[in-house]
Amino acid sequence: MDLLEELAGRLGALGVSLGEADGPGLAGALERAEQHIKNHCNLSRVPEALKWAWIDLAAADYLWARGAAAGEKGEEGAGAFERAVKSVQEGDTTVTFLTREEGGTTPEARLEGLVSQLREGALEQLLPFRRLKW
Structure with missing residues (x-):
């Protein structure tokens, strides 16, 4: 199995659905x-x-x-980020957002956590392979 298929399988295991149009993005990544x-x-x-x-x-x-990309386009789904609202008051317009401590985990925060976990785990594996540059 080549790396592109392995990457697609890894993303599939994380619950990401991929299509034909995702090929160039995967190759670039x-x-x-x-x-x-x-x-x-x-x-x-x-x-x-x-x-x-x-x-x-x-x-x-x-x-x-x-x-x-999805957040910039304003699309629904994996990249459309909204903050969790705690309360809305209409007279003089007040909106209060949930904090993480109050259970206000947003899709953006979950994505950031997943990406951070993937990156940090991978970077730890690189340490034994580092070589000095003279």
Whole structure:
């Protein structure tokens, strides 16, 4: 199985539905993740042992880009972010939003958490592969 299929499988396991139009975005995410690993570790190629770190970095990049693009377009779904409203008062217009402590986890916050978890886990795996640059 090639990396593109592995990435699609990883995103599918995270509950992301993909279509034919997502192919270029996935390929771009894999290329950016590969370049990040090479630059971070000062390597000319990505070792086989970093395959899953590569896939997780690409998944984080793809999810972040997809969420940002959908949020900018004002679309419903994975990237459309709304803040959880605690109360609305109409006279003189007051809107109070829930905080995270009050259970106000928004789709944006959940996406940020997932992306952060994917990135941090992958970056920890890169540490033993770093080489000094002279």
